[in-house]
Each structure stands twice: as C-alpha cells, then as structure tokens.
Amino acid sequence: MNVPLGATNTAVLICSSLTMAMAVRSAQLSQRKALVRFLLLTMFFGAIFLGVKAYEYHEKWVEHLVPGFGFQYEETQFERNAQILFFLYFAMTGMHAIHMIVGFGLLTYLVVKARKNAFTEHYFAPVEMIGLYWHFVDIVWIFLFPMLYLIGGRR
Amino acid sequence: MSSTATGHHTPIPNVATLVKVFLSLIVLTFVTTLISYVDLGELNIVVALIIAVFKASLVAWIFMGVRYTTSLTKLFVVAGLVWLSILVILTYSDYTSRNWIYQARPWSQTKAPFFEDKAK
Numbered sequence: 591m592n593v594p595l596g597a598t599n600t601a602v603l604i605c606s607s608l609t610m611a612m613a614v615r616s617a618q619l620s621q622r623k624a625l626v627r628f629l630l631l632t633m634f635f636g637a638i639f640l641g642v643k644a645y646e647y648h649e650k651w652v653e654h655l656v657p658g659f660g661f662q663y664e665e666t667q668f669e670r671n672a673q674i675l676f677f678l679y680f681a682m683t684g685m686h687a688i689h690m691i692v693g694f695g696l697l698t699y700l701v702v703k704a705r706k707n708a709f710t711e712h713y714f715a716p717v718e719m720i721g722l723y724w725h726f727v728d729i730v731w732i733f734l735f736p737m738l739y740l741i742g743g744r745r
Numbered sequence: 746m747s748s749t750a751t752g753h754h755t756p757i758p759n760v761a762t763l764v765k766v767f768l769s770l771i772v773l774t775f776v777t778t779l780i781s782y783v784d785l786g787e788l789n790i791v792v793a794l795i796i797a798v799f800k801a802s803l804v805a806w807i808f809m810g811v812r813y814t815t816s817l818t819k820l821f822v823v824a825g826l827v828w829l830s831i832l833v834i835l836t837y838s839d840y841t842s843r844n845w846i847y848q849a850r851p852w853s854q855t856k857a858p859f860f861e862d863k864a865k
Binding site: 725736 | 757758760763764766767770771774775777778781789790793794796797800801804805807808809810
C-alpha cells in the first residue's frame with residue numbers, strides 16, 4: 591500500500607469532516623450562504639478523496655495486484671495470502687468508496703435545498719442527519735487506514 | 746456551549762472547538778503514520794488501533810455532537826459500542842482459538858481445499 595497517499599487521504603477526509611461540522615453549525619445559525627459554501631467544500635474534499643482512491647486503484651491494476659484479474663505477487667510463495675489481503679483491501683475500501691459516493695449524492699441534495707433556503711435554525715434535521723452519516727463514513731476510514739496501510743500491508 | 750444559540754434546545758459548538766478537534770485529528774494522523782515506520786513488533790497494531798479509537802472518539806464526541814446531546818442519546822451510543830464489542834470479541838475468540846482444536850499448520854503453509862481442486 592502507498593502509505594503517504596493513504597495518510598494524505600485520511601487528512602483530506604478529516605478536512606471534509608470539519609467542513610461538514612461547520613455546515614451543520616451554519617444551518618443551526620440560519621446562515622444560508624455559509625451553509626452552501628461549507629457543503630460545497632465538503633463535496634470538494636470528498637471528490638479529492640475519491641480521485642486519490644481511483645489513482646491508487648489504478649496503481650494496483652498496473653502492478654497486477656487486483657485479485658482475480660491476472661493477480662501476480664513478486665514473492666510467489668506468498669501469492670495466495672497476498673491475494674486474500676488484496677481481496678479484503680478492495681472489498682473494504684470499495685465498500686467505503688460506495689458510501690462516499692452515496693454521501694456525495696446526499697450532499698448534492700442538501701446543496702439544492704439549502705440554496706432554496708430550506709434550512710433554518712428551526713429546521714436543520716436533514717443537514718444534521720447527513721452530517722452524522724458523513725462523519726460515520728469518516729470514522730470507518732479512520733479504522734481502515736491503520737488496518738490496511740499501517741499494519742500488515744506494508745511492503 | 747455557545748452564547749450564539751438562538752433559543753434552540755441544541756447547543757451550538759463554537760468554531761474554536763471544531764478547529765481544535767480538526768487539528769488534533771491531523772496531528773494524530775501524522776503521529777500514527779510516523780510510528781508505523783518504527784518496528785515495534787506486535788505493539789504496532791496495538792498503538793495504531795489505540796490512536797484510531799482515540800480519533801474516532803473525537804469525531805463522535807464533537808463533530809457528531811454526542812457531547813451536546815441528552816443522556817438518552819449517549820446511552821444509545823454506548824449500546825451500539827457494546828453490541829460491536831460482542832461481534833468483535835466473538836469473532837476474534839474464534840479466530841485465535843481455532844488452532845487449539847485442529848492443530849492446524851502455520852497459516853502460510855495451510856492449503857485450502859478450494860485451491861487444491863483448482864490445481865488438479
């Protein structure tokens with residue numbers, strides 16, 4: 591695994607969590623412009639994360655490290671174990687990426703509604719709920735990063 | 746928490762708190778990455794996961810606003826964690842104790858039946 595890229599992506603996701611928390615705060619204070627701005631920033635960081643992830647996936651593809659598609663591992667005696675590791679890597683990060691994409695859709699919905707001034711101090715539950723979802727996806731990554739990049743998977 | 750609260754029952758976190766949590770998370774990410782380059786043997790896993798638990802707690806406590814909620818909500822958070830711990834404890838007690846019964850060979854030498862069938 592590419593540790594510097596993984597660490598960078600972790601930082602990017604933490605940035606997006608901060609902007610999401612700020613977005614919820616803006617909604618609670620009825621600050622429409624700030625809300626839209628923070629939601630867009632959250633989407634921006636989310637997009638960077640997915641872009642870096644796509645780059646990493648491509649890297650794995652080039653190195654023949656995608657299980658099932660001509661998988662090759664330089665230390666052939668560990669090839670079977672390595673394939674299981676990379677299967678878990680793709681299953682876990684893939685599931686996480688799908689949740690990011692869903693979050694992206696939810697944020698788009700929030701931006702559209704927020705532009706129409708739908709959220710005020712009296713009604714901001716959707717922002718709060720989608721914020722919780724976004725932070726939850728962040729927490730999942732906080733555990734995936736050490737487990738896939740920092741332990742076991744180092745080469 | 747915040748004096749700018751506009752009569753709503755949910756206290757609003759102030760910007761300084763959010764930024765402090767953000768900076769702590771960035772620093773912890775940096776620290777856990779650096780530590781991973783030092784070979785501590787088995788301790789690497791322990792340290793990495795302790796830092797991860799700490800980071801996740803920060804996100805839940807401030808960003809997700811557990812701190813600003815009622816005791817009932819906090820109880821539900823704890824209930825979720827208890828449930829998760831049951832899953833983890835049962836899974837890993839199985840994982841670690843399987844070899845005690847079957848006396849399996851080390852993991853790297855074990856041949857799963859699936860792969861043997863393929864080889865023929």
